Amino acid sequence: MFSKKKMIASIATAVAFAGVGFVATNDVAPQTFAQQEVKADSWINNYIAEQGIQPVQIQYREGTFNNWIPYENGVGKPEGVVVHETATPGATAEDETSYFNNNWPTIQTYVHAFVDASEIINIHSADYAVWGAGPTANSKYIQVELCEASTTDQFARSIANDAYYVAFRLHQYGLPVEYGKTVLSHDQTSKMYGETNHTDPTGYFANWNYGMDQFVAQVNTYYNQMNGSNTNGGTDTGSGNTNSGNGVSSNGSEGTISVSNPASFMVPLVNFNNDKPSKANRGLANNTPWYTDQTKTYNGHKYYRVSTNEWVIDTYATFTAK
Incomplete structure (x- = not known):
């Protein structure tokens, strides 16, 4: 549209x-x-x-x-x-x-x-x-x-x-x-x-x-x-919550990850279904930054969320906290 x-x-x-x-414009005085x-x-x-x-x-x-x-x-x-x-x-x-x-x-x-x-x-x-x-x-x-x-x-x-x-x-x-x-x-x-x-x-x-x-x-x-209550804004608040099950724990962790996969032109993504990771049908370009608002831990690896249900394993990610 x-x-x-x-x-x-x-x-x-x-x-x-x-x-x-940004290219600042200083010749227009704000009202x-x-x-x-x-x-x-x-x-x-x-x-x-x-x-x-x-x-x-x-x-x-x-x-x-x-x-x-x-x-x-x-x-x-x-x-x-x-x-x-x-x-x-x-x-x-x-x-x-x-x-x-x-x-x-x-x-x-x-x-x-x-x-x-x-x-x-x-x-x-x-x-x-x-x-x-x-x-x-x-x-x-x-x-x-x-x-x-x-x-x-x-x-x-x-x-x-x-x-x-x-x-x-x-x-x-x-x-x-x-x-x-x-x-x-x-x-x-x-x-x-x-x-x-x-x-x-x-x-x-x-x-x-x-x-x-x-x-x-x-x-x-x-x-x-x-103020003083939970919101329904998803996990973007950065407030931690823990859900245990099948070896998975989830926590709010807001920041940016830089992703890179030396073995390929892209970084693979995974989906979590029933608390188990599976390969997604998309990937991320190497050496790009991505906003993340939640992590999951599964079998000793941390996964960073970059979209609704797409995650990057810590093997390919460097995290910087907000």
Whole structure:
């Protein structure tokens, strides 16, 4: 799926990245963006609560984007989250994930995650920057795209999922919920830095009588629930848990692995089924870095997770903790 919105983004982004680092633009003075008032009253937020809608679990899939770009403050140091909207009616998170993975070298645009009413798909480590909102915003923020919904219930569920993803990332990186500072729309970053002309998701939200202030209130709800409690964000929290059985123990272990297989052009992957490893049908390129958020120990070897159920044995991996 593709839209004019994505093409406009690519023009700004192409100028921003001439290599693995950022090219800062110092000739545009950012506008001051005061922290906005957050309104708790929202019929959509109330609908989410009344219907007992719960966010889905975040899926971690390693995408094809092979640029590992530190934020301006360093790897693993984002300053907040930018909320986008796809402007592609009918496209699902699966559709958008597939499109971006196949076309980012041409359109010069990529984000960390896509969200719809039923899925949250994370396709690039949030420890590293992407190409979605112009050079300055790219160097600061995690970026997530919300897919368009066609019914009230779908919209509410997609908002719940999107707000959860934002809250999870803020909580993960120890950032507070601050509207206009750590939670921003693409519309806001366009006004702040003058490097893109996008206004999403403002218009789309307005179609549902919704606004960013109400969205941030929902983010805050989930964020508060995360304090002192478990989340359903998968294993990306880095919090350890142990499951014993058939010689397997599992633990959260967040960081990066560098992979290499001297005997081949690629590093083999394995799947774990019934707590036993089996050869996967894919591999990783030699001498490439991969984000990992969980390990398993089986028969004396440690395995590092690089996607939903794909693992690299320690024989081919060098781990660096986050």
